[in-house]
Amino acid sequence: AQTVTQSQPEMSVQEAETVTLSCTYDTSESDYYLFWYKQPPSRQMILVIRQEAYKQQNATENRFSVNFQKAAKSFSLKISDSQLGDAAMYFCAYKLNSGGGADGLTFGKGTHLIIQP
Amino acid sequence: GAVVSQHPSRVICKSGTSVKIECRSLDFQATTMFWYRQFPKQSLMLMATSNEGSKATYEQGVEKDKFLINHASLTLSTLTVTSAHPEDSSFYICSARDPGGAGDEQFFGPGTRLTVL
Numbered sequence: 001a002q003t004v005t006q007s008q009p010e011m012s013v014q015e016a017e018t019v020t021l022s023c024t025y026d027t028s029e030s031d032y033y034l035f036w037y038k039q040p041p042s043r044q045m046i047l048v049i050r051q052e053a054y055k056q057q058n059a060t061e062n063r064f065s066v067n068f069q070k071a072a073k074s075f076s077l078k079i080s081d082s083q084l085g086d087a088a089m090y091f092c093a094y095k096l097n098s099g100g101g102a103d104g105l106t107f108g109k110g111t112h113l114i115i116q117p
Numbered sequence: 118g119a120v121v122s123q124h125p126s127r128v129i130c131k132s133g134t135s136v137k138i139e140c141r142s143l144d145f146q147a148t149t150m151f152w153y154r155q156f157p158k159q160s161l162m163l164m165a166t167s168n169e170g171s172k173a174t175y176e177q178g179v180e181k182d183k184f185l186i187n188h189a190s191l192t193l194s195t196l197t198v199t200s201a202h203p204e205d206s207s208f209y210i211c212s213a214r215d216p217g218g219a220g221d222e223q224f225f226g227p228g229t230r231l232t233v234l
Contacts, residue, residue, distance in 0.1 A: 033221055042227070043155075043208060043210075043227070043228045044225065044227050044228070045161075045210065045212075045225035047222060050222065091160060091161070095221065095223075097221065102149045102166055102168065102174075102214075103166075104151045104153075104163035104166055104176075105151070105153075105161070105163065105212075105223060106163070107160045107161045107162075108160060109159070109160045110159075110160055
């Protein structure tokens with residue numbers, strides 16, 4: 001069974017600085033997706049960024065980028081120019097790509113990101 | 118992006134009663150929906166995969182007779198917590214897969230907070 005590990009329960013960063021959130025996972029599969037989701041106090045899950053395992057190029061979305069190391073099974077999230085609105089819980093998630101799309105997400109325990117003004 | 122709604126947003130019930138939670142995809146047809154549970158300050162745990170027109174697939178340890186799932190149409194899945202007890206109190210979140218979307222993204226509902234007295 002796959003597992004997702006986030007070793008940082010809480011991270012703090014100064015506004016406008018850069019922060020990196022860590023995530024490692026364990027799977028015996030080769031075709032899968034990895035995601036970072038943001039959960040603000042409203043509890044609404046918001047997709048931040050996705051990575052397809054067969055793509056070597058790291059995904060980027062504006063201020064958000066990932067460092068995907070497939071051999072090391074590592075998938076970290078870098079947030080540049082941190083803003084107050086980035087404060088939230090961040091969850092790393094894994095999804096097997098079995099082709100039918102009926103695979104649920106396996107989440108890590110989350111990292112609480114605090115932005116210091 | 119695709120929109121998923123949940124109803125109700127919060128519900129309080131007495132121990133022993135049953136509670137139904139609805140999950141709707143508003144602007145796309147979802148052949149597959151997923152139900153997650155999130156305890157306070159914890160991660161999301163996949164409970165079951167809801168497939169339109171067929172039986173749901175439950176994760177190990179989830180009681181299918183307690184958590185009844187019905188996916189009667191391409192836009193609606195329901196989760197019924199039968200004979201609810203205080204330990205069932207949790208935040209229940211559904212997600213739906215848009216087959217026409219990119220990257221196999223799942224779109225999340227806003228969640229339902231269940232409190233069993």
